[in-house]
Amino acid sequence: MRQVTTVLISMDSNSLLNGAEEYEELLKSLIDDHNMSDLIQVIETGTYGIYGKGIILQILPDNVYYVINSSNDLLKIFEEHLLKGREVIDLSVDLNKLKFSKAYKKKETRIVLRNIGLIDPSNIEEYIARDGYAALAKALEMKPNEVIQAVKDSGLRGRGGAGFPTGLKWEMTRKSNSEKKYVLCNADEGEPGTFKDRLILEGDPHSILEAMAIAGYVIGSDTGYIYIRGEYYESIKRVQKAIEDAEKFGLLGDNVLGSDFSFKISVRPGAGAYVVGDETALMESLEGKPGRPRMKPPYPTEYGLFGKPTLINNVETLANIPWIILNGAKSFKNYGTEKSPGTKVFSLVGNVMNRGVVELEMGTTLREILYGFGGGVAKGRSLKMIQTGGTAGTFVKPDKLDIPMSYESIKDGVSLGSGAVLVIDDTNCAVDLAKKVAKFYMHESCGKCTPCREGTRMIYKILDDISKGKGKIEQLDQIQKMSERIADTAFCPLGQSINLPLSSIYENFKDEFMAHIAAKECPVGVCEFEKPHIKKVKIKR
Amino acid sequence: MKFTMDKIKQLKVRVEEIKTRKTENGDDLLMALHAAQEIFDNSIPIEAAEAISDALEVKMNRVYELSTFYSMYSTRPRGKHLIRVCESLPCHVVNGKEVIEALENTLDIEVGETTKDGLFTLETTSCLGLCGVGPVMMIDDKAYGNLTSDRVKEIINGYRGEKQ
Structure with missing residues (x-):
């Protein structure tokens, strides 16, 4: 009997918009037309991390990757490779070369994304086949304190942006005295330019469930919640399905894996609020x-959800946990820098050839990310600046490309944040971008504290004026002072972070701000200026 | 009016189902509001708010506070199709601005408004997490990527065609 051929096709939310579903349907209908459905199976998988080149599919067991851009390409692959067994050389690609240009020897290190693009995320058996839930089984045989020690030894820090030591958080929540505790997964991914959590939830939902169950066992909790952004319809659906499957397999619910430990997870959608x-x-x-931040302390580890001690971790943080339990803290520390061990999933977006996500060791430079993985600036334009870490992150000029990215890099004026790397080319105007940033803050401010609510509004108004040629020199000082004040006095990290993007873009592009005010022109030609108002002067006689 | 009554019934059934998924007081409230928006064409009319307030035993002012705090909800009537176009920097730097302008021109409304035929409401949104294929927008729960002015026209005309 002939071996069954498997075609893996990326079906994450980004690939879907590139037309992955249409190609899948075409492929399936071709297979049906040739009565080959028992010989060829088509499996949907997570992202390969790269967009912009076309839809990527992999044929197994031949281990050949193809990039397709039209139905003709797919037809050719079907006729040549799947029917006749001949590789289509002009369409096949080496995935590593596709993702990294030759000059850069960097390779992707897959800890968080270990299963994405390899398994069908909707099939729990495929996750189990790749050691899925083995870490949970192992943890259940360990003492909770041993698990905590392993997480502490790994040096894992919160991947949502704040970088708090994960092991310490686990220990503190375990030590809190309470009958009821909660494990909470923060999947309210809203930092502009960041879409790693979405791709993890879509491409490997079980890794999150497994990590949450481990956390539940360790801190002594029987209830977990995953709070997912309301707009992430696809992620919500897939996680819901994963929970149901895990319950059927006895991996969640009552008496997990036959032990005394019980753990239930529920999904809750958000409703659109960055804060x-x-x-x-x-x-x-x-x-x-309403989602307004609370006064701290008390910290969530003592007084969290419904007033009970709560462990809250970001999606990417949790995805690291099963790997650490199985492979040990020592192997985790082989990657990354001394103070930031492990990897980071970077999302590369904006004016770059290859947009996508890539998991690299901590300490990778922006240059390696942009030119090694990203293939450089799109459309042959030149690089003007990069914003790292999301809208609340720093704007940096090309002279900072060689700074290694990690939690420490903020010392050199480059924030790691959520791992977003936004490439901005020379067709963009600094004032226009600053205005967009201010508008974002103004809209997302929850209104609880005055400096943030009023300050962001005032800063936006000034930047709007400057972009229209109505700004005054002294207003530049005013913006600086105000954003510093907001950063000093705001209640929560939202307001406290406003100074980072605004001051960095102003420091780097002072002359462009000046041009808008003094010469009343936009050097790039993006901003539209209002025509000067001509005063009618009555002449007294 | 009868039309609304049917919908209220529908909502009540949905809220009862949502209540079964509750683990603690209040954790079902946002889901109920999402359900109301699905049933009432993307907004939460006062009748729906009252139904939720009764069924979940929360005060009306809390329902109102939530419906106005979160940007996915609206107490004002919105169009049959809700267009949310991303205005965050990752989409902005790849011609997102032109896409928003193209939407305004094609629909002949400005951001925040509803077309006269009640078919579309145009809103901007923060990052939708689809930055690999920006500029992006969502129409109801379906997303569209790699947008250009021409693609926008095509997509909108597709929805208009559905109506006839």
């Missing part, structure tokens, strides 16, 4: 209240 990414605001929202 809910803050842990205490997220808890408020989950309780059915």
